Amino acid sequence: MSEVYIERGVALLGAILVGVTAIVQLKNDWAAHGLDASVTKLLLGLMALGCVLALLAAVNVLGARA
């Protein structure tokens, strides 16, 4: 198996695991109030977005070069 497939496989599994965990944590903390909680929720959401991007890159939907 080539190095690229291993990297993409790790990225795919990792992105799913981390993304789902980030979304679950976001859901759990949704009721929390305060400036720090609000900023944490925003940053967790953006991190989940980053996981989606990494997942799409892993399956060659994004970042595919001709």
Added chain:
Amino acid sequence: MAAAAVQHLAGHEAVAARYRDVDRAYGETRDLRLLGFMFFLVSDCILFSSFIFAYVYLRVSAPTWPPIVDGHQLPWFDTSFAAMNSVVLFGSGVTMHFALENWKHLNTRKFNGWLIATIVLGIGFLLGQAHEYSVVNISWQGSTMGASFFTLTGMHGFHVFIGVCYLAILGIQANRGVYTSSKYFGLTAGTLYWHFVDVIWVALFSLFYLW
């Protein structure tokens, strides 16, 4: 299911009660310090934004991308390795979140475990970045692509390095009793900083590897 939800809410209430259970002076300075820290993060965001806009301007105004240097077009960056390394950094954001949550819920052992995991993942990301620098086929000089890449990712890597040191210091302080169940502003600030560093990487990963 309902019992678990009630227990979860009770846990949140207990954390909120402990958070409020501080003397007035500490409560007021905590709010001010939090606001000051937010200003710091905003200023850091402006710093990164300046370089990001410079990169976007250089890229859209270039006749070809990657640019042609000495008659040869420069190669694209390795997306698959970057995706894997990105997941390492994003994973460290989740572990840091767990560390703070466990501190809030008085689980010191789990706090230490998640904090160490965060530091290890942060170091892993830095090693991945070092590997990428060693194999990437461009240099700082000679092209706007290389200059932008090394400046932005280098600046981000420096932030990650500072973050790793910061978290290590927080871990030492926490184990020496500097923070309590109600007074843990340093840990909150450390977590916010680490999440911020993660989110900046989302922007850099998109710009350099996906666009």
